[in-house]
Amino acid sequence: MHTVWTIAKKELQSYFDSLIAYILLILFLGFSGFFTWLYGSDIFMTGQASLQVFFSVAYWTLFFFAPALTMRLLAEEKKSGTIELLLTKAVTDRQVVYGKFLSAFLLVIIALLFTAPYVITLSIIGNIDAGEIICGYIGLALLSAAYISIGLYASSITTNQIVAFLLALTIGLFFHIIFDILAGNFTGFGSKLLSQLSITNHFESISRGVVDSRDLIYFGSIIFIGLFLSELSLTKRNMN
Amino acid sequence: MDIQIENLSKKYGNQKAVDNISFEVKPGEVLGFLGPNGAGKSTTMKMITGYLSLGEGDILLGGRSVRGQSDEFKRHIGYLPENNPLYLDMEVIDYLEFCAALQGMKKNQIDLRVREMVAVCGLNPEKHKKIGELSKGYRQRVGLAQAMIHDPEILVLDEPTTGLDPNQIVEIRKLIRQLGKEKTVVLSTHILPEVEATCDRILIINKGKIVANGTAENLRRQAAGQEILKVKIEDGAAEEIMRELRRIKTVDLVELVDKSQNRFEVQSNTGFSSKREIFTLCVQKGWMLSELIPLETRLEDIFRNLTLN
Known part of the structure; x- marks a missing residue:
C-alpha cells in the first residue's frame, strides 16, 4: 500500500509540474461553472436549488477529462523505457497499475472538491437536498474511476499517447452513449443487456439519490476489469 | 549474495535470445559481460533483475530460485538498464528520493542516503536541476546513483560508461572496482579495455551461447x-x-x-x-x-x- 501511495504521489506531482493538472482544472471548472450558473438552463433559469445541471455537464466533461489524464500514464513509460526501471524496483506490476490509477483518480477528486463552493452557494440561496447532492458526487466519482480504468488500459497497450487517448474515448463512447442508443433498437433480452451495460442508466440512478448495490457492482466491475487488463498487458512483456 | 545461472534459455517467438547458458558470480567479483549487439546480454540481465520472466532453466540468487518469486529479490538488486531511461521532468533529488522510497527505505534513512549518493556520484552541482536539463554524463551518474541508492548486494549494469568522457569513465570504473570488492557486480560493455580495467572475470556470449569464460589473462593464454x-x-x-x-x-x-x-x-x-x-x-x-x-x-x-x- 505504501508503494502504491509512493507511485501515486509521484504521478500527482508530475501532473502539477507539467501544468496538465492546472489546465484540466481550469477547463473543468470553467465549463461546469459556465453552464451551471451562467448559460442556458442554468440554476437561476430553472429556479431550483438543485445541482442536476452541474452533474449532467460534469458527466460529459469528465468523460473527456479522464482519457486526457490517463493517456500518458503507461504509454510514456513504455516509450521512454522507464517502465523497465520502475518494474525492477521493489514493486509489482499490480502496484504500478494501482498507483497510476490512484493518481488520476485523486486529481479528479481534487477537481470535484473545487466545486464545493457551488454547494455552499446553493445552500445559502435555497433549500438543498443533501442526499441527492452527495449521491451525485458519488456518481461522478464512480464514473470517473470507470473511465480512468478504461483509459489506463488503453495507455497500457500502446506507446503512443494520442492513440491511447483516442482508444480510451472510443471504448468510453460505447459505455457513455452507444450501448444506450442500441438498447432502444432492440427488444427483449438484448435491449435489457445493453441498457444494463450503459453507464448513463447507472449514473442517473445514483444521481437521483439512490445508491443501489447493482450500480456499485456495475462500476466496481468496470474498474476491476480495466485494472486487471492493464496489469495483464504489463505482464505480457514476457510472452512476445 | 551470489548469482548462479543454470541452463538458462529464453525465446522470443522462434528465436532463441539466450540459449542454455550457465555461470556463476560471487560476492566481491566483477563479471564483465561481452558480446556483439543482440547476443543476449541484455536479455540475461533483464532476467536476473526480474523484468523478464525466466524461460527454461533457473537463476539462483543467494542459493534461492527466483522463479515466480522475482518480486522478493528486487530489493537486493540495483539495475542500470541499457540507454539509461530516466524521468526527464523530475529533479535529481526528487527522483533519487522516489527510487529510495520504492525500494522500501525508511523515511529517516532516505535523506541521508540520497545525500551520500549525490556526493559519491558527484551530482552536487546539479542536484536541483531537472534530469532533462543534464548532460549525458550527469544523466549516467543519476542512473548509477539510483541503482545504488538502496545499497543492494547485487549490481547489474548494462553498459554503464556509454556517453561519458574519458575522465568520467576513469572515475566510474574506479567506483565500480570499489563496489566490486564487497558486492556482486555484473556489467556489460562493448568497450574491451574497460573489461580489462574493471572486471575480474570475462564472459563472452554470442548468439545466446557462452563462447568464453575466464580472466583476461586466461583468455589470452588460450x-x-x-x-x-x-x-x-x-x-x-x-x-x-x-x-x-x-x-x-x-x-x-x-x-x-x-x-x-x-x-x-x-x-x-x-x-x-x-x-x-x-x-x-x-x-x-x-x-x-x-x-x-x-x-x-x-x-x-x-x-x-x-x-x-
Whole structure:
C-alpha cells in the first residue's frame, strides 16, 4: 500500500509540474461553472436549488477529462523505457497499475472538491437536498474511476499517447452513449443487456439519490476489469 | 549474495535470445559481460533483475530460485538498464528520493542516503536541476546513483560508461572496482579495455551461447597459441637476416615488415619460444639486436575470433 501511495504521489506531482493538472482544472471548472450558473438552463433559469445541471455537464466533461489524464500514464513509460526501471524496483506490476490509477483518480477528486463552493452557494440561496447532492458526487466519482480504468488500459497497450487517448474515448463512447442508443433498437433480452451495460442508466440512478448495490457492482466491475487488463498487458512483456 | 545461472534459455517467438547458458558470480567479483549487439546480454540481465520472466532453466540468487518469486529479490538488486531511461521532468533529488522510497527505505534513512549518493556520484552541482536539463554524463551518474541508492548486494549494469568522457569513465570504473570488492557486480560493455580495467572475470556470449569464460589473462593464454615477436636487427643485410631467421628450428614464419629499418615479425611454432635462439643468432653473426618485443594477443582479436564465426 505504501508503494502504491509512493507511485501515486509521484504521478500527482508530475501532473502539477507539467501544468496538465492546472489546465484540466481550469477547463473543468470553467465549463461546469459556465453552464451551471451562467448559460442556458442554468440554476437561476430553472429556479431550483438543485445541482442536476452541474452533474449532467460534469458527466460529459469528465468523460473527456479522464482519457486526457490517463493517456500518458503507461504509454510514456513504455516509450521512454522507464517502465523497465520502475518494474525492477521493489514493486509489482499490480502496484504500478494501482498507483497510476490512484493518481488520476485523486486529481479528479481534487477537481470535484473545487466545486464545493457551488454547494455552499446553493445552500445559502435555497433549500438543498443533501442526499441527492452527495449521491451525485458519488456518481461522478464512480464514473470517473470507470473511465480512468478504461483509459489506463488503453495507455497500457500502446506507446503512443494520442492513440491511447483516442482508444480510451472510443471504448468510453460505447459505455457513455452507444450501448444506450442500441438498447432502444432492440427488444427483449438484448435491449435489457445493453441498457444494463450503459453507464448513463447507472449514473442517473445514483444521481437521483439512490445508491443501489447493482450500480456499485456495475462500476466496481468496470474498474476491476480495466485494472486487471492493464496489469495483464504489463505482464505480457514476457510472452512476445 | 551470489548469482548462479543454470541452463538458462529464453525465446522470443522462434528465436532463441539466450540459449542454455550457465555461470556463476560471487560476492566481491566483477563479471564483465561481452558480446556483439543482440547476443543476449541484455536479455540475461533483464532476467536476473526480474523484468523478464525466466524461460527454461533457473537463476539462483543467494542459493534461492527466483522463479515466480522475482518480486522478493528486487530489493537486493540495483539495475542500470541499457540507454539509461530516466524521468526527464523530475529533479535529481526528487527522483533519487522516489527510487529510495520504492525500494522500501525508511523515511529517516532516505535523506541521508540520497545525500551520500549525490556526493559519491558527484551530482552536487546539479542536484536541483531537472534530469532533462543534464548532460549525458550527469544523466549516467543519476542512473548509477539510483541503482545504488538502496545499497543492494547485487549490481547489474548494462553498459554503464556509454556517453561519458574519458575522465568520467576513469572515475566510474574506479567506483565500480570499489563496489566490486564487497558486492556482486555484473556489467556489460562493448568497450574491451574497460573489461580489462574493471572486471575480474570475462564472459563472452554470442548468439545466446557462452563462447568464453575466464580472466583476461586466461583468455589470452588460450587464444595466444603462437608466439609473435617484433624484431629489429641492425648491422646486417635484410635478406641474409631473413634467411638465417628462417633456419631457426622453432620459427614457423618470418615476415619482413620494413626493409629499410630491418624490422621483422617472427612467428614461432605452437608452444615454442624463439627469443633465445634469435639472441644467440645475433651474437654469432655480430648483429645488433635493437628490438625484441613480444606481441600480446589483444582482447579485441579474441573477441573477433570468438564472435565472428
